[in-house]
Amino acid sequence: MNAEVETAATTPGSLRVIRRNGKVTAYDASKIRVAMTKAFLAVEGGGAAVSMRVHDLVANLGDGITQALMRRMPGGGTVHIEDIQDQVELALMREGHHKVARAYVLYREQQAQKRAAEVKEEAEAAPQLHMKRADGTLVPLDQARLRALVDEACAGLSDVDAGAVARETLRNLFDGVPEKEVNTALVMSARTLIEKDPNYSYVAARLLLDGLRTEALRFLKQPVTECTQAEMGNLYADYFTAYISAGIEHELLDPTLKQYDLKRLAAAFEPTRDLQFTYLGLQTLYDRYFLHSRGVRFELPQAFFMRVAMGLAINEIDREARAIEFYRLLSSFDFMSSTPTLFNAGTLRPQLSSCYLTTVPDDLDGIFAAVKDNALLSKFAGGLGNDWTRVRALGAHIKGTNGQSQGVVPFLKVANDTAVAVNQGGKRKGAVCAYLETWHMDIEEFLDLRKNTGDDRRRTHDMNTANWVPDLFMQRVIEEGDWTLFSPSDVPDLHDLTGEAFTKAYTRYEEMADRGDLKHFRRVKAVTLWRKMLGMLFETGHPWITFKDPCNIRYTNQHAGVVHSSNLCTEITLHTNDNEIAVCNLGSVNLAQHVTADGLDQEKLARTIQTAMRMLDNVIEYNYYSVPQARNSNLRHRPVGLGIMGFQDALHIQKIPYSSDAAVEFADRSMEAVSYHAISASSDLARERGRYASYEGSLWSRGILPIDSIELLAQARGKYLVMNRDTSLDWDSLREKVRTQGMRNSNTMAIAPTATISNICGVAQSIEPTFENLFVKSNLSGEFTVVNPYLVRDLKAKGLWDEVMVNDLKYFDGSVQEIDRIPADIKALYATAFEVEPRWLIEAASRRQKWLDQAQSLNLYLADPSGPKLDQMYKNAWLVGLKTTYYLRAASKTRVEKTTMTKLDGKLRGVSADVMPASAEPKACLIDDPGCEACQ
Known part of the structure; x- marks a missing residue:
């Protein structure tokens, strides 16, 4: 029966099959059906009724296997015969045909033994494999070099088997294999083993x-075009000079870079840092960050980090010394600049800023000017946050035409389509978030924008949305009062008012409506609107809940303007107006690099932040601004957003469960340290370079630091604020330092999602808890097996890490809670995101928020969502002083893709290698959604 599966794939010519003799043949799905039919008939007999039933079963099973193979390789490629047979076996097990599956397994084993007996006899006669060069010539495959590469890749790593990688690679090669596919086979052979041990990620x-080395060196026409990593250490200097010249020649790099002392910079390279990448991290860099000419990458990792460092140091006096300082920080993974900075530093168009915030006026010229600004800002990798509150509501009077307004929704549709049309330089999807205040009469239509039903002309399927919620609304919800909706054309001052001033004006407008002085309004129960807000958040993942008053009352530069919205990812809280588009420049400290088992390394953290703040400040002059309002705002106020990532890793290093008081305390103390050193570093820059232009009148100038501004919020909120204010550092001396020296930056901190840069650094993103301990992550670079290395470390220490554990983790979707042999302390330490109660996430976020002068991208996870739980969670987020929240992530009923499932002692726990059918559609953003900006 097994011989009939000697070939297989999806559509003719799209997928090829490597036979055991190394020959490559086209896929023939019918042979899979023939093999399974024989297996069924061998077990069940060959009666007519059986044959008819088997025919239908086999057809369905065969189609499923074909689809699974195509999902794995949608662009075609080669697959080994053994892998296809694994799929057949798993399909039989999954559908409950255990006897047939068992017979199939036994037959495979018999055939394997038979082939093994024949191998020795045929070894001498086996043909030498040949490799096809790019010019079409065939040369013998250098198996000695292949083995040397594998040995080098495995050197210094525990629990990896170089022989297994080499054997799997050779098994997947065939005579005449194209040269490029040899490296692919090497990588894929290591990649398939990642689930067995996370160290295989480094091997891959x-x-x-x-x-990558071969691709880059050949493009640059270097004398040596093939080398090991060790040999590359001696070649980096010559390569770097050629790389800079080629980048300039191909109009990819700023010619100013050639004015650097390139030999001095190259001498600072640390080639061994090439070895610290995980597979996901390096593949992400290769696909999306490294410079290329018509698809050929010629930028190697250390050159990449140096290129970014050179761009950021370009205006420094001793720019070589500063470039080396910046390079060392980036290449060590202690700190990482944001994606736009990594994309564009050192290039001809250095748009390095991450976030742009705009406010849209209530006139046609202004609306379409704002849409044009969106397009220009998005073109060079900027994420956008638009405040649409000023645009008059549906049915409002238009004086110029004596007609009625269509409201804000049709213009939001235009903004949505613009974001799709103008992507971020072809490197990631255009991304924008629209904000609307809760008193706007179009708020209920705004809530429906992401629904998949209704008039599609009034839907924005590609744009994020967020509620901009005043404190007064939350008070009315808690007190079960009424809420009145207005058109901003009738109440124009509400847009700029906050706190007590907003409350007075709003209640005055309600009184006017009651007297009949305002005709265009609508009154609803605050609780009813709140429930719809939460219902849409659960159903569509939008609009997010963000809070207007804490963003303004604690705003350090409130004398300069009003914060009308946050940004694309809800961590930036800067003012906007018709003349100023707020800009923020981001980067993140890798907390995992600054802790030991004994806690936070304060001295190292201080050094890292001192350099990081200088890098962020340097962006402001060097940055390319596609619209003048952004340049005006950024040069005048100089905000930056230093954040953190690897928070979960830092907890694992210290053996602290996320759901614990100790984790909340660490969130507090670590953010206090970041805040202290970031403010101190900005003050030092002010002494060296001067204060930011709008410093006078700011909270800073009044001696009010972020920790002090909580009192302002408490005065405005009264009983509706429950926020810890404990401190541990010498804040009095820092206040005096700021009074004396001033501040270089109006804002210094913001915690961004960091999804992509945390992938580069190989740590958990931002402040997120572990999603799953073993899962397949999807992003724009493909699909990657992710294993929690800390869990593996601890299970190894207890002798519990084996193939059975791998399969159990797959079976339980990366959760350790149902695996009996895992001790309780490890279960607590490695609880996954949906196993951590939201109250721990919110309390930790509150402790961080007290130190932040901006906000944080806080995802909230709910394993078993319900109306009361959502109500309690978001009310709590407001009460503990959070400025914003981000995605609500409800547990998905969809299984993530599994990699191969090893056969275990009769336990038929086979899980398909494709995505299993969902028992119910997920109601919120999936963590592994490649279209989600947080995942990029």
């Missing part, structure tokens, strides 16, 4: 590096 990355 190092093997990927070999292909």
Whole structure:
């Protein structure tokens, strides 16, 4: 029966099959059906009724296997015969045909033994494999070099088997294999083993590096075009000079870079840092960040980090020394600049800023000017937050035409389509978030924008949305009062008012409506609107809940303007107006690099932040601004957003469960340290370079630091604020330092999602808890097996890490809670995101918020969502002083893709290698959604 599966794939010519003799043949799905039919008939007999039933079963099973193979390789490629047979076996087990599956397994084993007996006899006669060069010539495959590369990739890593990687690679090669596919086979052979041990991720990355080195060196026409990692250490200097010249020649790099002392910079390279990448990190860099000419990458990792550092140091006096300082920080993974900075530093168009915030006026010229600004800002990788509150509501009077307004929704549709049309330089999807205040008469239509039903002309399927919620609304919800909706054309001052001033004006307008002085309004129960807000958040993932008053009352630069919205990811809280588009420049400290088992390394953290703040401040002059309002705002106020990532890793290093008082305390103390050193570093820059232009009148100038501004919020909120204010550092001396020296930056901190840069650094994103301990992550670079290395470390220490554990983790979707042999302390330490109660996430966020002068991208996870739980969660977020929240992530009923499931002692726990059918559609953003900006 097994011989009939000797070939297989999806559509003719799209997928090829490597036979055991190394020959490659086209896929023939019918042979899978023939093999399974024989298996069924061998077990069940060959009666007519059986044959008819088997025919239908086999047809369905065969189609499922074909679809699974195509999902794995949608662009075609080669697959080994054994892998297809694994799929057949798993399909039989999954559908409950255990006897047939068992017979199939036994037959495979018999055939394997038979082939093994024949191998020795045929070894001498086996043909030498040949490799096809790019010019079409065939050369013998250098198996000695292949083995040397694998040995080097495995060097220094525990619990990896170089022989297994080499054997799997050779098994997947065939005579005449194209040269480029040899490296692919090497990488894929290591990649398939990542689930067995996370160290194989480093092996896969190092093997990927070999292909990258060859690609880059050949493009640059270097004398040596093939080398090991060790040999590359001696070649980096010559390569770097050629790389800069080629980048300039191909109009990809700023010619000013050639004015640097390139030999001095190259001498500072640390080639061994090439070895610290995980496979996901390096593949992400390769696909989306490294410079290329018509698809050929010629930028190697250390050159990449140096190129970014050179761009950021370009205006420094001793720019070589500063470039080396910046390079060392980036290449060590202690700190990482944001994606736009990594994309564009050192290039001809250095748009390095992450976030742009705009406010849209209530006139046609202004609306379409704002849409044009969106397009220009998005073109060079900027994420956008638009405040649409000023645009008059549906049915409002238009004086110029004596007609009625269509409201804000049709213009939001235009903004949505613009974001789709103008993507971020072809490197990631255009991304925008629209904000609307809760008193706007179009708020209920705004809530429906992401629904998949209704008039599609009034839907924005690609744009994020967020509620901009005044404190007064939350008080009315809690007190079960009424809420009145207005058109901003009738109540124009509400847009700029906050706190007590907003409350007075709003209640005055309500009184006017009651007297009949205002005709265009609508009154609803605050609780009813709140429930619809939460219902849409659960159903569509939008609009997010963000809070207007804490963003303004604690705003350090409130004398300069009003914060009308946050940004694309809800961590930036800066003022906007018709003449100023707020800009923020981001980067994140890798907390995992600044803790030990004993806690936070304060001295190292201080050094890192001192350099990082200088890098962020340097962006402001060097940055390319596509619209003048952004340049005006950024040069005048100089805000930056230093954040953190690897928070979960830092907890794991210290053996602290996320759901614990100790984790909340660490969130408090670590953010206090970041805040202290960031403010201090900005003050030092003010002494060296001067204060930001709008410093006078700011909270800083009045001696009010972020920790002090909580009192302002408490005075405005009264009983509706429950926020810890404990401190541990010498804040009095820092206040005096700021009074004396001033501040270089109006704002210093913001915690961004960091999804992509945390992938580069190989740590958990931002402040997120572990999603799952073993899962397949999807992003724009593909699909990657992710294993929690800290869990593996601890299970190894207890002798519990084996193939059975791997399969159990797959079976339980990366959760350790149902695996009996895992001790309780490890279960607590490695609880996953949906196993951490939201109250721990919110309390930790509150402790961080007290130190932040901006906000944080806080995802909230709910394993078993319900109306009361959502109500309690978001009310709590407001009460503990959060400025914003981000995605609500409800547990998905969809299984993530599994990699191969090893056969275990009769336990038929086979899970398909494709995505299993969902028992119910998920009601919120999926963590592994490649279209989600947070995942990029």
